[in-house]
Amino acid sequence: MIRLEGPEATERLGTRLARSLRPGDVVALYGDLGAGKTTFARGVLYGLGFEGDVASPTFPIVLPYDDLTLPIWHVDLYRIDDTQELEELALDEALDGGALLIEWPERMGDLLWRHALRLSLARDGEGARALTAELPPAWETRWPPR
Ligand code: ADP
Ligand code: MG
Numbered sequence: 001m002i003r004l005e006g007p008e009a010t011e012r013l014g015t016r017l018a019r020s021l022r023p024g025d026v027v028a029l030y031g032d033l034g035a036g037k038t039t040f041a042r043g044v045l046y047g048l049g050f051e052g053d054v055a056s057p058t059f060p061i062v063l064p065y066d067d068l069t070l071p072i073w074h075v076d077l078y079r080i081d082d083t084q085e086l087e088e089l090a091l092d093e094a095l096d097g098g099a100l101l102i103e104w105p106e107r108m109g110d111l112l113w114r115h116a117l118r119l120s121l122a123r124d125g126e127g128a129r130a131l132t133a134e135l136p137p138a139w140e141t142r143w144p145p146r
Helices: 007-018 037-047 083-089 092-096 107-109
Strands: 001-004 024-029 062-065 072-076 099-103 117-122 128-134
Touching: 001 007, 001 092, 007 037, 007 128, 024 037, 024 107, 037 072, 037 117, 072 092, 083 107, 092 099, 099 107
Parallel strands: 024 099, 024 117, 072 099
Antiparallel strands: 001 128, 062 072, 117 128
């Protein structure tokens, strides 16, 4: 478990993770509304050289960042309720040369890639969050990010 004291700590951890992201990676961000998923994704995008505002991709569901050192699709599946809609998003196309950051990955059910890094954010007392990671083999040497 990693305790994150304030939004800057969440963002910084995302920025550190960005350095070890590779094409084909999937980062699944679990946690309730307001847990800090978008804040973490913002940190990753800043770590890859993005300098603008990072919006929450609730609508549209997919926000592509194609001009980065590693192209990223930032996805929020909160409003997805069947696998038909999921197929239309063609998320696997992002993995051909890029990586995925997915909020509400539980909406994918069994379709979530086995090699996804699973990060869960939860409130931890006043103004802090606790982050826990579930590591597939592809991430064992890359977590925690330095
Ligand atoms: P989500 O995408 O999970 O709904 P957001 O990333 O939009 O959540 O964050 C919700 C709120 O939580 C924001 O105000 C953000 O600044 C705050 N936040 C993020 N990380 C932390 C943290 N470690 N401690 C306290 N507040 C945080
Ligand atoms: Mg969000």
